[in-house]
Every structure is written in structure tokens, then in C-alpha cells.
Amino acid sequence: MLRPDTSVGEALASRGVTRRQLVKFCSAMLGTLALPDRYLAKTMAAVTQAKKPILVWLQFQDCTGCSESMLRSSHPSVADVVLDLLSWEYHEVIMAGSGDSANKILDRVAKEEKGKYLVVVEGSIPMSEDGMYCTIGGRTALDIATQVCSNAAATIAVGACAFDGGLVRAKPNPTGALGVHEAVPGIKVINMAGCPHNPVNTAAVLVHYLTFHDLPDLDQYNRPLFAYGRVIHDQCERRAHYDAGRFVTEWGDDGHRKGWCLYKMGCKGPEATFNCPVAQWNDHTSWPIRAGHGCIACASPRFWDNMSPFYQRLPNVPGFGVETSATNIGLGLTGAVLAGVTVHGLIQMIQPAPVTSANVSQTGKEN
Amino acid sequence: MQSATMKIDRHARMRVGTAIAVYVWQYPLRLVHWGLVISIALMSLTGYYIHDPYIVGQTRTPFLMGTFRFVHEVCGMVLLALFLLRFYLLFAGDRWVRWRAMLPLRKDAWQEMWQMIRFYLFLRPTPIAKVGHNALAAMMYLGLYCLVLVEILTGLAMFNWLLHNPVLGIFVSWIPRFMGVQNMRLTHYLLMFVFISFGIFHVHICLLVSRTERRGLVDSIFTGYKVIPVDELEEDDHKAILTSRGRGVAK
Numbered sequence: 001m002l003r004p005d006t007s008v009g010e011a012l013a014s015r016g017v018t019r020r021q022l023v024k025f026c027s028a029m030l031g032t033l034a035l036p037d038r039y040l041a042k043t044m045a046a047v048t049q050a051k052k053p054i055l056v057w058l059q060f061q062d063c064t065g066c067s068e069s070m071l072r073s074s075h076p077s078v079a080d081v082v083l084d085l086l087s088w089e090y091h092e093v094i095m096a097g098s099g100d101s102a103n104k105i106l107d108r109v110a111k112e113e114k115g116k117y118l119v120v121v122e123g124s125i126p127m128s129e130d131g132m133y134c135t136i137g138g139r140t141a142l143d144i145a146t147q148v149c150s151n152a153a154a155t156i157a158v159g160a161c162a163f164d165g166g167l168v169r170a171k172p173n174p175t176g177a178l179g180v181h182e183a184v185p186g187i188k189v190i191n192m193a194g195c196p197h198n199p200v201n202t203a204a205v206l207v208h209y210l211t212f213h214d215l216p217d218l219d220q221y222n223r224p225l226f227a228y229g230r231v232i233h234d235q236c237e238r239r240a241h242y243d244a245g246r247f248v249t250e251w252g253d254d255g256h257r258k259g260w261c262l263y264k265m266g267c268k269g270p271e272a273t274f275n276c277p278v279a280q281w282n283d284h285t286s287w288p289i290r291a292g293h294g295c296i297a298c299a300s301p302r303f304w305d306n307m308s309p310f311y312q313r314l315p316n317v318p319g320f321g322v323e324t325s326a327t328n329i330g331l332g333l334t335g336a337v338l339a340g341v342t343v344h345g346l347i348q349m350i351q352p353a354p355v356t357s358a359n360v361s362q363t364g365k366e367n
Numbered sequence: 368m369q370s371a372t373m374k375i376d377r378h379a380r381m382r383v384g385t386a387i388a389v390y391v392w393q394y395p396l397r398l399v400h401w402g403l404v405i406s407i408a409l410m411s412l413t414g415y416y417i418h419d420p421y422i423v424g425q426t427r428t429p430f431l432m433g434t435f436r437f438v439h440e441v442c443g444m445v446l447l448a449l450f451l452l453r454f455y456l457l458f459a460g461d462r463w464v465r466w467r468a469m470l471p472l473r474k475d476a477w478q479e480m481w482q483m484i485r486f487y488l489f490l491r492p493t494p495i496a497k498v499g500h501n502a503l504a505a506m507m508y509l510g511l512y513c514l515v516l517v518e519i520l521t522g523l524a525m526f527n528w529l530l531h532n533p534v535l536g537i538f539v540s541w542i543p544r545f546m547g548v549q550n551m552r553l554t555h556y557l558l559m560f561v562f563i564s565f566g567i568f569h570v571h572i573c574l575l576v577s578r579t580e581r582r583g584l585v586d587s588i589f590t591g592y593k594v595i596p597v598d599e600l601e602e603d604d605h606k607a608i609l610t611s612r613g614r615g616v617a618k
Contacts (some may be wrong), residue, residue, distance in 0.1 A: 111578070220544065232528055246424045246430030255424060258444055264420060267414045270528075275371040306547045313418060314556060315549045330560030341571035344487070348575055353490060 008210075009048030011084040014042040017261040022047065032204040032279060033226050035215065046211040047085065053210070054117035056109055058148060060134050060141040061168045061177055062123025066159040067093050069196040085206055086118065103137045107146075110151045118209070119152040120202075121145065124161040124168040125183035126240035128176030145184050154215055155180060155189040156205060158197040163221075166195060168302035181222060182261060190215050191222045193274075195298035200279045201227040221301055227279070232295055233275040238262070256292060267294030274299040387600055388592040391499060395452060398479050400588055401542075402449045403515075406442040407566075411559050413439040418556055443522050445617045450515055462607050463499030476502040496580050498595050498603040511565060514558055521555040 012022065014217070026043045030036075035043075059067070071094065088094070090106045097105060123141075124233055126133035129188040131140035149155045157180040160166030181189045192202050205224060208216045216224045233239065241247070241261040248256040248265050272295050282286045288295055297307040309316065314326050377411035392400075413435040416422070420432060471477060483503040485491040495501045501509065524539035524605040528548070542551055587593040595603075 229531075234529055243433035243436075244429055245420055245422060247420050249423055260424070264423075271552075300548070302547075306549055314553045317553065317557070324555055328559055330563075333548050334564050334567070337567050341567055345571060345575065347489060 029204045029207040034118035043211050050210045055086040057120045060123035064194040066122045070199045077171040114151045120156045121162045122181045124165045124177035126175035133175040149187045158192045160195040161192040163193040193299040227275045228273050232272045262294040265294050269295040272297035385597045386594045389595045391593045392591045399449045399453045406446045410442045469505045518558050521551050
């Protein structure tokens with residue numbers, strides 16, 4: 001095992017990562033960060049020379065999907081570089097240690113490396129019943145997160161659950177789950193929303209941190225602008241079909257086979273902001289819309305509640321049944337008004353023409 | 368004598384004294400009115416298609432959604448301009464379209480509203496005849512303009528969702544944060560039906576009141592002129608002078 005103070009360059013060399021692979025990796029990261037290629041030398045230098053920062057990876061109410069997404073990156077350079085960029089001291093899925101010795105490592109990092117290490121959080125933090133819904137080694141998730149995150153240089157919340165509670169927080173949210181930045185306020189946090197997070201973006205944030213010693217620019221939800229600043233609809237490869245009025249109207253119909261726009265099937269591409277169509281998944285193989293399924297806006301805030309029903313354009317109107325669409329309500333209103341004025345007009349017509357005493361007296365006055 | 372005329376003509380004749388054709392609705396106000404009618408009609412047609420594209424995959428319409436969105440957005444900008452013009456008229460228009468005429472400020476305004484509601488419920492034979500809007504109509508139009516503002520703001524928020532203009536963002540970026548991007552779209556869509564319903568209701572009420580008060584109400588939105596009996600016009604003038612004098616004293 002390598003010493004924690006090994007430089008990244010040495011670590012990569014010992015893993016057999018060539019300079020050519022490293023240049024490719026750094027170029028990909030620059031592309032993701034939307035930085036010009038003049039930063040390549042600086043990024044290369046930072047990635048090879050930096051002392052490896054210590055990273056701990058906490059998992060709370062999660063499905064390990066974000067860890068899987070990070071580790072299952074089959075492209076050799078990305079996986080190797082990302083794993084070797086940092087000194088991974090604690091990660092429940094992949095670490096060798098267990099039990100007391102594992103807990104001691106976490107404790108040691110939080111105490112001895114105060115303000116110098118990075119922490120990645122995966123999963124939401126339950127707040128109900130004093131947080132008893134998620135405990136590790138007898139400590140609640142909130143307790144661990146408060147200690148580890150507030151002593152870290154920065155917290156990276158990966159996935160929808162760590163961002164804002166995700167699936168766990170969806171109605172009725174039995175565990176009172178919250179995202180990290182809500183459960184532990186006041187910490188320096190960057191949210192890598194998405195279900196799961198895109199490992200390319202998370203790697204880019206790490207490279208940005210190594211190169212510039214700071215986090216990239218963030219939006220109002222603390223998500224990095226380079227990844228969450230643009231609407232999916234505007235980057236979508238099926239946008240031309242949308243503008244031309246070519247839509248899938250039924251799963252498996254002719255338009256679906258031809259790869260037409262999924263707008264009518266409830267695709268949330270026009271609502272969602274993410275670089276999914278550009279970064280894509282599984283080493284740039286595909287992404288949901290290319291695979292023929294509409295976007296569900298998994299990187300948007302509270303997406304389970306806000307973006308459902310996933311296969312309809314608009315949400316259900318509160319107070320009406322789930323089968324009542326906004327169109328039915330609107331047409332009902334219009335029809336009721338039309339019927340109302342018709343009846344009102346008919347009643348008015350059978351009324352005698354108005355000759356009031358006021359009119360008569362007025363007439364009399366004039367005379 | 369009255370009853371004799373009625374028997375001959377079936378419909379009652381109404382002596383309204385010496386009447387004067389008054390230029391009540393100034394040209395910019397009529398422009399706003401017909402501009403709203405046309406732009407809202409076009410936006411309802413295109414907007415429904417944008418919500419539910421019912422024409423699919425036609426080869427002879429190669430840029431259908433793009434065209435409809437373009438028309439919708441241009442009409443939206445026209446609506447914004449008309450709204451701003453109407454807002455300007457609140458402070459710079461003739462006395463029947465100024466803010467004082469639109470708000471229930473007069474002491475008898477609430478009584479007037481109640482009397483109008485009684486008229487619509489057939490509890491009163493004639494509407495309250497006014498030179499400009501009656502208090503209930505003024506309230507309805509004020510409410511309509513508030514809804515138009517909601518429609519404009521949600522529309523601009525959707526426009527800026529793709530445009531990312533920081534200046535426009537100052538005005539509209541709080542909306543998706545406040546209600547969520549989906550509820551914003553839902554509001555924008557549902558209000559369309561409110562406007563269509565308002566249109567139906569509005570035409571009905573205008574025909575009804577015009578038929579009952581016989582002052583060329585429907586005609587006035589084309590020509591600007593309403594036929595007003597002299598004594599009522601004098602009363603209206605008198606009130607306007609009192610109001611302006613009161614304002615002078617206050618200053």
C-alpha cells in the first residue's frame with residue numbers, strides 16, 4: 001500500500017497509467033469543466049504533483065448506486081486516475097478494514113486532518129426520532145455527518161439523496177430525511193445532484209479542486225454550474241424532432257422506433273438542468289433519452305415530488321383526483337361558464353323588458 | 368302613454384333625455400383591448416399545441432412546433448407591451464381609465480357592486496349606469512390584469528429558463544424557486560382556461576348590459592363613444608372636478 005503522502009504522479013506511475021492516458025483524462029475533465037485547453041499544462045501539473053488529499057466517503061440512507069456509478073467506470077484511465085487522485089481513507093463498500101478499526105480511521109481523520117480532507121456523502125440523513133433510522137457503529141448519521149463534515153475542507157454531496165433527500169425524502173418521508181446541506185447547515189458543500197451522480201462531473205470537481213484549490217462556481221442549489229447550468233432540452237440530440245413536431249405518442253410506436261422526441265411521453269428535458277446529453281453515462285455510451293426513455297429530471301430539486309408523474313407533461317392539480325388532468329379541469333371550467341351564461345341569458349330574455357320607475361320619472365322630468 | 372307604446376312595439380322605448388356622445392374609451396385603451404383579444408386568442412391556440420402537440424409527424428409541416436413557439440413568444444412580448452401600456456394609462460390616461468376609476472375608492476363603490484350583483488341575479492331590473500366602468504366591472508378588470516401579470520411572469524420565467532438572461536432573471540428567476548418549475552408551467556396552462564372563460568363571460572355581460580342600458584356599450588369598444596344623458600354626464604363631471612379639487616387641497 002502506498003503512503004498517504006505520495007504524490008498523485010508517483011501513484012499513477014506505479015499503477016501503470018501512462019502519460020498519454022493522463023493527458024486524455026485531463027482533456028476530458030477540461031471539456032467537462034468547459035475550460036479552454038490552455039489550462040491543460042496547469043491541470044496536468046496539479047494532477048501529477050499534488051500531494052494526494054485525504055478523502056472519506058460516508059454512506060447513509062442510500063442504495064450504493066452512487067458508489068457503483070463511481071467504481072464501475074470501465075474506462076481504465078478514468079477509474080484509475082480518480083481512485084488514485086485521492087487517498088481514500090474510508091469507504092464502507094471498498095475498504096479492507098471493518099468494525100472498530102474502520103471507525104477508528106474515520107475518527108482519526110476527523111481529528112488529525114482537520115480542515116485538510118475532503119468528504120463525500122452519499123445518501124440522506126434522517127432527522128425523525130433523533131435520527132435512529134440510520135445508525136453506524138451506534139452513532140446516528142446526523143452525529144457522524146456533523147463531526148466529519150464540519151471538520152472537512154469541503155463536502156461533496158453525491159446523488160439526489162445527499163443533495164436534498166432524494167427518494168428517501170419523497171412523500172410521505174417517514175424518516176424525516178434531509179439532504180446534507182440542510183441537515184448540517186453551515187458547512188462548505190457542493191451538491192452533485194442526480195440519481196446517481198455522474199462520476200465524470202464528480203471527477204471534474206476533484207480535478208478542479210486539485211488545480212485551483214477551490215470548488216467551481218455554484219448555482220442557488222450549490223450545484224456546479226458547469227454541469228447543472230444548462231437545460232437538457234437545449235442540448236438534446238432529439239431537439240430537431242421536437243421543433244419539427246415529430247413526437248412519440250405511444251411506447252413502441254413508429255415514432256419511438258425512429259427515435260422521435262419523447263415530449264408527449266412526459267419527458268422532463270425542458271424542465272431539467274444537467275449536462276447528461278454531453279457527459280453521458282458508462283463512458284459516453286448512452287443516456288436515458290438516447291435509450292428511448294424520457295428524462296425524469298433526476299438532478300432537479302425534490303424531483304420525486306416535483307417532477308412526477310414522470311409520464312405526463314404537467315403535475316396533477318392538488319385537490320383533484322390523480323385521473324383528472326389539468327386539461328379536464330380547464331375544459332370543465334370553460335364548459336361550466338359557457339353553460340352558466342347560456343342559462344343566464346335565457347332567463348334574461350324571458351324577463352320582461354325593464355321599464356323602471358326611475359326611467360319613467362326621468363322621462364317625466366324631461367317632459 | 369308608456370304602456371301604449373309598449374303594446375305596439377313589444378320592446379319598451381326608453382327616453383334618456385338629451386344625450387351626448389362622449390369619447391369614453393381613448394384610442395390606446397381600445398388598442399390594448401383588441402390587442403389582448405388577438406394575442407390571447409393566438410397564444411391559446413399555439414399554447415395548447417405546445418402543451419399537447421396533437422399534430423404529429425407531418426412531413427408538410429417541417430417546423431411546426433418551432434413556428435408555434437415563435438408565434439407564442441412574439442404574442443407574449445406583444446402582451447407584455449400592452450400590459451405596460453395599460454399600466455401607463457392608469458396614470459396618464461383619460462379619467463375613466465385612470466387608477467382612481469379602477470379601484471373601489473368611492474364610498475358608494477361597494478354598494479354599487481352589490482347593486483350590480485343584484486342586477487345579475489335578476490333582483491334589480493336595470494344595471495347601474497355609469498359613464499365609465501361601474502365598480503364591479505372595474506374590479507373584474509383589475510383582477511383580470513393581475514392574472515395577466517401572473518401569466519406574463521410565468522411565461523417570461525419559462526422564456527428565461529432557456530435564455531439565461533441575467534437582467535430578465537432579476538424579475539423572474541424567483542418564480543421557479545418559489546413554486547417549482549412544474550407548478551409554474553401548470554399555473555401558466557390553467558390560466559389559459561381562466562382567460563377563455565373570462566372571454567365568454569365578458570361577451571355575455573357586455574351584450575346583456577348593452578341591451579339593458581342602451582347606451583352603445585358594445586359599439587363603444589370599436590368607436591370609443593358612449594351615448595350618455597346630459598344630467599348624468601354633468602354629475603360625472605362634477606365628481607371629477609370634486610376629486611381633482613380634493614387632490615389639490617391635499618397637496
